[in-house]
Amino acid sequence: MSFLPVTKDDMKRRGWEQLDFIYISGDAYVDHPSFGHAVITRVLESYGYKVGIIPQPNWKSNDDFMMLGRPKLGILVSSGVIDSMVNHYTVNKKPRKTDSYSPGGKAGYRPDRAVIVYCNKIRECFKGIPIIIGGIEASLRRFAHYDYWDDKVRKSILFDSKADLLIYGMGEKPIVEIAERLREGIPVSQIKDVRGTCYISKFNELPSDLQKILDEYNQRDSDSYLKTINKNDKAIILPSFEEVESDKRKYAEAFKIQYEEQDALTGRILIQKHMDRYLVQNPNALPMSEKEMDKVYSLPYERTYHPMYEKYGGIPAIKEVEFSITSHRGCYGGCSFCALNFHQGRVIQKRTQNSILQEAEKLTRSPGFKGYIHDVGGPTANFRNRACKKQIDKGVCKNRQCLYPTPCKNLITDHSEYLELLRKIRQIPNVKKVFIRSGIRYDYLMLDKNDEFFYEMCNHHISGQLKVAPEHISDKVLKKMGKPSRQVYDKFVKKFNEINKKLGKKQYLIPYLMSSHPGSDLKAAVELAEYLRDSGHIPEQVQDFYPTPATLSTCMYYTGFDPRNMERVYVPKDPHEKALQRALLQYNKKENYKLVYEALIKAGREDLIGYGKKCLIKPVKINSSKDCIKERRVSKSKHQANKERKNKK
Numbered sequence: 252m253s254f255l256p257v258t259k260d261d262m263k264r265r266g267w268e269q270l271d272f273i274y275i276s277g278d279a280y281v282d283h284p285s286f287g288h289a290v291i292t293r294v295l296e297s298y299g300y301k302v303g304i305i306p307q308p309n310w311k312s313n314d315d316f317m318m319l320g321r322p323k324l325g326i327l328v329s330s331g332v333i334d335s336m337v338n339h340y341t342v343n344k345k346p347r348k349t350d351s352y353s354p355g356g357k358a359g360y361r362p363d364r365a366v367i368v369y370c371n372k373i374r375e376c377f378k379g380i381p382i383i384i385g386g387i388e389a390s391l392r393r394f395a396h397y398d399y400w401d402d403k404v405r406k407s408i409l410f411d412s413k414a415d416l417l418i419y420g421m422g423e424k425p426i427v428e429i430a431e432r433l434r435e436g437i438p439v440s441q442i443k444d445v446r447g448t449c450y451i452s453k454f455n456e457l458p459s460d461l462q463k464i465l466d467e468y469n470q471r472d473s474d475s476y477l478k479t480i481n482k483n484d485k486a487i488i489l490p491s492f493e494e495v496e497s498d499k500r501k502y503a504e505a506f507k508i509q510y511e512e513q514d515a516l517t518g519r520i521l522i523q524k525h526m527d528r529y530l531v532q533n534p535n536a537l538p539m540s541e542k543e544m545d546k547v548y549s550l551p552y553e554r555t556y557h558p559m560y561e562k563y564g565g566i567p568a569i570k571e572v573e574f575s576i577t578s579h580r581g582c583y584g585g586c587s588f589c590a591l592n593f594h595q596g597r598v599i600q601k602r603t604q605n606s607i608l609q610e611a612e613k614l615t616r617s618p619g620f621k622g623y624i625h626d627v628g629g630p631t632a633n634f635r636n637r638a639c640k641k642q643i644d645k646g647v648c649k650n651r652q653c654l655y656p657t658p659c660k661n662l663i664t665d666h667s668e669y670l671e672l673l674r675k676i677r678q679i680p681n682v683k684k685v686f687i688r689s690g691i692r693y694d695y696l697m698l699d700k701n702d703e704f705f706y707e708m709c710n711h712h713i714s715g716q717l718k719v720a721p722e723h724i725s726d727k728v729l730k731k732m733g734k735p736s737r738q739v740y741d742k743f744v745k746k747f748n749e750i751n752k753k754l755g756k757k758q759y760l761i762p763y764l765m766s767s768h769p770g771s772d773l774k775a776a777v778e779l780a781e782y783l784r785d786s787g788h789i790p791e792q793v794q795d796f797y798p799t800p801a802t803l804s805t806c807m808y809y810t811g812f813d814p815r816n817m818e819r820v821y822v823p824k825d826p827h828e829k830a831l832q833r834a835l836l837q838y839n840k841k842e843n844y845k846l847v848y849e850a851l852i853k854a855g856r857e858d859l860i861g862y863g864k865k866c867l868i869k870p871v872k873i874n875s876s877k878d879c880i881k882e883r884r885v886s887k888s889k890h891q892a893n894k895e896r897k898n899k900k
Contacts, residue, residue: 254282254557255292256303259319270322271300272430275369277338277361277388278331278352278568279560280306282553285572287332287386287422293550294423300324300430306557307353307360310368316376324433326373327426328414329386330365332568334799336400339363342797343826344400351571354563364388370412381439383429384408385418390594391801393419393449393532394509394523395492397502397809399798404496404809407523407530409451415439417449420594421580423547424536446515447536452529461486461522461531477504486520487512493526499810500817506806507814513592516646538581538600545606548577554617574617575626575688576610578602578672582630583638584692585652586722587733588768588796588804591630597647599629599637604672608679615681622683627676632689633696633704635669638662655733658698666696666704677711687712693719693743694735702750709750713758717747720763723771724782731770731807731820737782744786762788766832767823768796769807773854776832780847780867781859783836793836795829838867 256262257280262270272295276288283289292302303322308315331338331352339347339358346358353360362368366388373382392408409417416439418425425447432442443450443458454462468476468488480487487508489495495502505523512518515535523530539547555573556566579601582591591597607627614620626632637643638653639661653659676685687708696705708717723729724737744760751758766776783789798805807813807820823829831853834846847868851859859867 254280254553255296256319257306257557257559262303262319265301267301269301270303270319271295271324271434272302272327273305273319273322274302274327274329275305275308275316275373276329276331277307277335277365277369278329279354279360279566280304280557281352281555281566281569282557283555283569283572284548284550284552284577285332285575287329289552290547290550291327291385291422291426293552294427294547295430297546297550298427298430300434308369308372310362310365310372313372313376316369316372321377321380324430325381325383325439326377328366328369328373328382328384328389328412330361330369330388332387334388334391335361335363335365336398337797337799340400342795349567351568352566354560354566356564356567364411366408366414367412370414374413381416381433382412382414383416383418383426383439384412384414385422385426387590387594389414389417390419391590391799393417394489394505394521394530394801395495395525396800397798397805398800399805399808404492404502406492406525407449407451409449409530410525410528415450416442416445418447419449419532420447420536420596421539422447422536423539423543443531444533446533449530449532451525452531453527454529457529457531461520464488465522465529473501477508480508484519486522489521489523491524493524500812503806503810503812503814503817506803510592510803510814511649513596514598514646514649515596516644517649518646535596538596538598541601541603541606544580544600544602548602548606548610571625574614574620574624576607576614576624577629578607578627578632578669579629579635582634583647583653584631584634585655585733587731587807588722588765588802590799590801592803593801595630597638597653598642599634601635604668604675607672608675611676611679611682615679620681622681624676624682624685626686626688627673628687628689630689631692631695632687633666633669633691635672636663636665652733654692654694654735656730658694662698664695664698664700666699666701670704670707673707673712684714685712686714688718690718690720693721694739697739697743697746705746706750706754709747709756709758710754715757716759716761718761718763719743722763722765723768723775723779725771725775725778728768728771728775731813732765732768732804762790763794764790764836765794765796766836767829769804769813769820769822771796771823771832772821773828773831773835773850774856776835777851777854777856777859780835780838781865784838784865784867789837789839793833795833835867844868 274292295302303319349356350358366384398405425445428445464486490501490505495505515537518534521532579599581595581599583597653662721740726736798808813820831846831850834843835850838847
């Protein structure tokens with residue numbers, strides 16, 4: 252097979268006069284199963300649809316949008332694998348200089364709020380064409396949501412984009428069902444019951460059973476309704492856009508419901524009023540079976556970027572995934588700052604070992620393969636199976652996480668199947684090493700009474716360093732993060748070092764750490780700095796908490812409430828305080844001295860300023876009399892120079 256059409260000439264070579272679907276992507280065209288546009292287009296192709304791709308069109312003109320002509324059935328739109336605003340701006344809202352998903356790694360190939368811009372341009376070019384949006388940007392902005400860059404609550408992206416349907420989560424099943432209905436001639440306005448989709452409707456256009464539920468809701472006040480939601484209700488009415496925009500408590504209450512209803516077996520229809528219309532979210536798409544997952548990953552991907560990018564130096568993002576294998580989807584880790592709950596979900600969907608082994612063998616025949624498979628995993632590498640048997644027919648728990656605040660008694664802790672898979676891959680000819688780079692949950696690993704996987708991971712699947720994500724060590728912050736206590740991490744570190752010593756290996760842990768997360772004050776940041784001092788590790792980079800759409804942490808950041816219990820949360824928002832917290836994590840850098848000094852004074856920790864082993868920094872040096880005279884002379888000369896400059900003007 253070859254790449255899907257990106258030009259009219261490509262269509263002619265296939266003998267196609269008209270496409271069924273056009274996929275418009277904010278990313279460059281990389282035909283690899285780690286990229287959403289590649290998966291969705293290949294899935295549609297496997298069902299016999301004619302699909303073309305317009306990657307990163309010039310949004311300042313109509314030309315690129317019309318280059319493949321008008322499709323027969325519809326246009327699919329995604330901003331790419333990352334929200335376009337996150338892709339463009341740092342946590343300090345400064346423009347990023349590079350973009351790994353664009354030619355040569357150069358920034359500027361897509362607009363801010365790409366989904367909205369693309370959809371509005373499509374409406375200019377093709378009147379009446381069905382538009383279906385999906386991907387991260389659409390998925391995580393499907394409800395009224397706090398937008399960090401505007402610092403306000405925005406409407407559902409369906410309203411701003413004027414798209415017909417929104418597919419949330421992993422979209423293989425919904426897109427095939429929608430495509431079949433469109434091919435049958437059913438108007439897109441009548442497609443309102445597909446799982447994993449959202450749509451907008453006027454009251455009189457809603458299904459009759461939803462109209463009845465809304466009529467009953469309108470006879471009550473919002474507060475009393477939220478207190479009496481019944482587990483047998485078919486649909487739940489969320490606080491409206493107007494309510495969550497003006498009332499932060501309402502925002503937190505709405506988010507809690509959204510968070511709890513993200514499950515295919517237990518989730519219900521959610522309705523949120525925006526002005527005089529209603530956003531309706533249907534329940535999640537059903538999890539994919541192993542057979543369905545195998546089919547998706549066996550499609551004829553080229554596994555690289557389109558040749559048209561060769562002259563620019565290619566697409567940097569391929570380097571991370573070119574020799575990696577996705578073994579499963581989903582994560583039940585429950586980290587508050589992660590959006591996986593709203594996108595891939597908490598239920599693990601995995602491929603068979605045979606499917607993964609076939610892909611591994613294919614990698615060994617790929618140009619440039621040097622014997623190293625960079626990763627075999629998913630959002631969390633050592634989550635290969637569902638958390639418990641209950642999830643098979645009863646879904647996930649609404650009010651209980653699998654690992655937080657303590658591991659659930661029903662959690663199945665077993666690495667044997669994953670270990671078996673890794674062993675088989677290691678035996679494939681020409682495979683020298685198999686790494687685990689997608690990360691492990693060390694708390695889950697510590698629950699396993701069998702140390703066999705731990706030993707083999709250290710012996711075969713680490714190259715000197717293992718990256719883990721404790722994120723913080725202050726228990727009050729970890730609680731807000733949904734992470735295990737410091738005690739669990741300390742035990743893991745101890746065991747990791749003991750195992751490596753027995754193996755005769757010098758290997759190190761590289762912890763990911765986050766500053767300024769909701770719940771973190773200066774005292775917590777100082778506590779983390781002390782831990783770094785004692786461990787002898789100073790991170791090269793520090794990540795400030797980034798309030799991205801649809802995370803529990805972002806809800807806390809905006810509202811000041813923890814939606815799980817409606818308790819007040821301290822939120823560091825002042826840029827200077829955030830700088831103080833960030834500096835404490837790199838207290839040894841000269842350029843951070845003043846910030847660290849100020850932070851320690853404000854936190855009442857002057858005991859950490861001095862010459863002792865436990866001190867973070869030394870005291871401020873008092874200038875000698877000669878130094879003072881020199882400083883005064885310099886200051887005087889600068890003053891004189893400024894005065895002369897003004898006189899000349």
